[in-house]
Amino acid sequence: MEAGLRTENRRAALVEAGLEAFGTVGFAKSSIKDICGLAGLTQRYFYESFKKKEDLLSAVYGQVVNGVLETGWANVEKPAKTPAQAVTRTLRTYYQDLLDDPRKARILYFEILGVSGRIDQEYQAATKRLVDLIAHALSRAFPALSAEQLQRTIVPTGLAGAVNLIAANWALDSYATPLEDILLQVQALAQLLDGFLKTSPEGVPA
Amino acid sequence: MEAGLRTENRRAALVEAGLEAFGTVGFAKSSIKDICGLAGLTQRYFYESFKKKEDLLSAVYGQVVNGVLETGWANVEKPAKTPAQAVTRTLRTYYQDLLDDPRKARILYFEILGVSGRIDQEYQAATKRLVDLIAHALSRAFPALSAEQLQRTIVPTGLAGAVNLIAANWALDSYATPLEDILLQVQALAQLLDGFLKTSPEGVPA
DNA sequence: CTATTGTGACATTTTCTCTTGTCAAATGCA
DNA sequence: TGCATTTGACAAGAGAAAATGTCACAATAG
Structure with missing residues (x-):
């Protein structure tokens, strides 16, 4: 060799x-x-x-982030019957990744933080990528929301925070709540939003 | 002395x-x-x-958490003209705290994570307190949502994550976005939710 | 086959940081 | 004032981990 x-x-x-x-x-x-x-x-x-331990963390983090975001993007492009279904399916694969390998969850949500300024920047960049994915997923699932409009609001950032904290708490809880229970609630919320958007064609204000 | x-x-x-x-x-x-x-x-x-550095971190964290949660609770009890106003005002004081002292934001969102199992537990407990505060704030601002119902859903947890990630990104961004811009968007969302709840008296499903 | 390069195990140096100890000066108290 | 306690500055040991160095052996190419 x-x-x-x-x-x-x-x-x-x-x-x-x-x-x-x-x-x-x-x-x-x-x-x-x-x-x-x-x-x-x-x-x-x-x-x-x-060169140092921090560089290895950076490499590990990059691999994990790329993995979950790739599966996320692969899923978000698939057509779905209803918006609620699209949201639920994307979230399922995202969370399933973390459930299959809890080490990833720990690195994504805990170990990466507070190490150094450089690592903080990488975390911020990864967060931005998740926010972009969510903005895209929303605009696909709910065509009433334009992608450009979403980009200028804090909504995708807030949703990314929601997705992350739910995942982090879930991991800290040793995944006690069944994934399907979480997804059912998300599905209900997505259905509500869907119904709301259909009765309010003016959309969400910027 | x-x-x-x-x-x-x-x-x-x-x-x-x-x-x-x-x-x-x-x-x-x-x-x-x-x-x-x-x-x-x-x-x-x-x-x-x-006894060790970790114990000091625990003391510092406890002080910071108690501080922001106390101002949060003090605010949430005050009467407000509209739900949107209540939400915005509570959030303003919460975020203002972090803006006034960025060191608090760094400790709350970054330094506390990944230190040890004991510290993780304290973080989890603090998160739970924030979730409770948010659930209470929601049920006060939107009486259509019952507190008991909220407790059983992931909505307050998700909102806590939203609040936190928005704050964390904001801090990482050196508070570039004016606080009022963020609050205006939140206010718009709260008004939307308010209008929605008034047209859907059945409320949010569990 | 043989020279060169890569490899693995281990030793060593260096640098930190924690943690405890010492002791004289300062301070408070009777 | 005189005694006991507290304080501040510093020393020093212990221990861990980082980072580099050494050297015999194996693998490979020519």
Whole structure:
């Protein structure tokens, strides 16, 4: 095997080990040594691919964020019978991702915060991407809402916060509430909004 | 001055120094030595009042949380002419608190997360208190919504997430958007909800 | 086969930070 | 005033983790 390729493999192993360490023990309590142990590598290989622990967190976070947002976008484009169905389905896959791998939830909602200014910026950028996805999902599910109009309001940001806090509380609660219960409530709200928009064609004010 | 009282004063100085350190440099990057320096005390006095840095964070967080929730409750009880006005006024004081002291915002939304299991529990408890406040505010502003009904839904949790993420983004953005712009949008949404509830006396389904 | 490069295990250095201890000066109290 | 307690400044040990270095061995290419 080529050297460059093996370097890549080691890097990938470190990212996977980082996901495990940060997602279970936590960022603060994981040492570089621990992570290398999980990856089955010695410490020097850490410095082969990363300068410091924070850089690994950045790589892990980027991978997780890309994963959930990709499944989100893949879902939002699919046609749906009703707006409520579209909203529910998108949210289901998003939450299902976190349910399948609680380490991702922990990194997305907890470990990423308060580490450094640079990481805060990455968090902010990722939040913005989620807000964009939500704005797009809303404008698709509810054609009465224009995407441009949504972009200028705080509504998608607020909804992103709602989605995130519900997910974070759900994770802190060890996923006690069945996912379907949460989705049923969301579905009811979406149906309400749908009915409301149909009786108020003037839409939502900016 | 009595000894016990001076001990109290030193403790208060440490909490204030903790607010400054955690709220600007951050929890991870603040050493006990730094904090004592800010407080104008030597390290031994840290151990007089706290066992470890985490305990100081807990004290600082508790003070900040109590402060914002108290102003929130004080406001929510006041009578208002319209529901939209009630919502806007409560939110204004809540956000104004954070605008006046950005260190509080940083601690509330960033520094508190991912520190330890114990701190996570305190965060969860504080979130629950905010959710309760919001549920109460909603049931007061919109009598059509019963408090008991609200408690069983994810709506207040979602709204708490919305309030928090909007605040967190706002803080990360160095409060670029004028507070009044945000409040105007919230007011518009509240008016919409008010109008909707008046045409749908059956209320929101559980 | 042999020289070069990559690898793995381990040692070492360095840098922090926590935590406890010492002691003289200051302060409060009888 | 004289005694006891409190205080402030600093020292120093303990421990952990980061970051770098060494070296024998394995793998591979020519």
